[in-house]
Amino acid sequence: MTYHEVPHIVIKNNSQKGGYFFEDILTEEILTDVCRKVTGTSEYTVEFDNEGGYNKGRLATILYKGSKIYVSFSQAGKVEGRNYNFQSLTTALVRFYRGSRHNSRICFYFLPQEGNRETEYFSFMYRVMATAGVEFINDEQYLTQTIEKFASVQDIINARDRLREGKRNNNSSYLTKSKHGVAEIYAKTYGANKKEAVLISLAASHISKKIRIYEIREQNISVLPKPDKEALEMLPNVEIINTDMQIEIREFVRRNSLRSPRYIFNLLDRLGPKKCTLCDCEIPELIEGAHIWPVADIKADKSIPNDQKLNYAIDGHNGIWLCENHHKMFDEGLIIIEHDGTIRLKDDLNDNDKSFIITATTNTLLPDGVISEEAEIYLAKRDEASTYEASNYITI
Known part of the structure; x- marks a missing residue:
């Protein structure tokens, strides 16, 4: 890294999107303000690089006394798009992480914009940025709330x-x-x-x-x-x-209690965050994806082509979120789920066991949407393979 007694700012001039030059946006007033905020001095030299390539990350680098400061700029003009600022910032942040972080910093500078830059999503992402190591250098000028790390x-x-x-x-x-x-x-x-x-x-x-x-x-x-x-x-x-599907296939072949990445993703995508469907437990470490039509039964069904079996096993409609206790109850047939979402309890349990399950099961009717049309098909498949008689169950 070249030693600079006076801050030297280097900016790739060509924009990646929009067909503009950064020298038209980053005025002397803005660069002076940036330099003063990150180095303590208003003096600087600037180099707008017009050679091949474009500016990735809306980024400037400041070289000063053996240190390197990365500064990513917000979008100028009107606030547009839910992700635009954060895509550019991530590109700049990746460049920072890939370089030598010795005597280096990564900063974010708000350019003047019209519109709401403090939506719930924007505010959340600012906190993510700060947690990732980004310094905000003029946030007090544009934001009403302090950015706190997670x-x-x-x-x-x-x-x-x-x-x-x-x-x-x-x-x-x-x-x-x-x-x-x-x-x-x-x-x-x-x-x-x-x-x-x-x-x-x-x-x-x-x-x-x-x-x-x-x-x-x-x-x-x-x-x-x-x-x-x-x-x-x-x-x-x-x-x-x-x-890739090779991982899914290996997991499917090896295990009947399939917890493949794709299956968990599909459950997150369909049902949202991990939360037991039958109680108030929201501790993700205790929540599991419970198959409605068990993997072992899918494997044993000779009427299904082998290449289709995996699709059933990882389908997000073939599962619900359950805590470890309720998952075990469901697998052991201590509780069953009716097609209308009603939860029923095995009737031949002793009174203490019944009382425990009833107390633990705070939701006796599944929320709307959990039993989709596809999930009903899987419930029917579960019923076909089950050795339990529905008449032996009572409504909680």
Whole structure:
């Protein structure tokens, strides 16, 4: 890195989108303000690089006294699009992570914009950015609220779940926790979703001992962008797993209690965050995806072509979220689910056992949408294979 006694700002001039030059947007007044805020001095030299290529990440780099400061700029003009600022910022952040972070910083600067830049989603993403190590250098000028880092992965999960309420068709990537407390990110690999997933992954890496990222194929793209993946792979607490169908097939062959990445993703996509359908437990480490038509019965059904069996096993309609206790009750036939969503209890249990199950089962009628038309078919398949008589059950 070249030593600069006076801050030297380098900016790739050509924009990636929009057909403009950054020298027309980043005025002397803006660059002076940026330089003063990040270096303490208003003096600088600037180099707008017009050579081949375009500006990735709406990014400027400031070289000063052996340090390198990355500054990503917001979109100028009108606030547009739910993800535009954050896609660019993620690209800049990945470049920061891939470089030497010794004597380096990554910052974000708000350019003047018209519109609401403090929507619930924007405010959530600002917190994700801060958790990932981004410094906001002029937020007090444009935001009414202080940006606070997330303290834990569970905090991110809770905040994200609040954003999802009533928006089940969001179809974005998902963050949850496994049985052993590992932060799991189901990262879609296409469009804005991939950048959001990478940003959340980088943030989670700061506040969790272990991060497991599952690449979820979308639009025939099976992996995250190479630079993004390389940045994540450089982190010692991150593991990336590509969820190709070969993994799913191996899991299906090996296990009757299939908990494949694709199955969990499909449940998250259909039902939302991990929460027991039959009680109030929302602790993700204790919540499991319970098959309606068990995997063992799917495997044993000789009328189904082998290549179709896996599709049934990983279908999000063939499952519900249950805590470990209710999952075991369901698998052992202590409780059954009727086609109208009613929960019924095995009648020949002793009174103490009945009392325990009744007390633990606070939801005796499944919420609307849990038993879809497809799920009803799986319930019928479960009934066909079951050795339990429905007449031996009572309504709770």
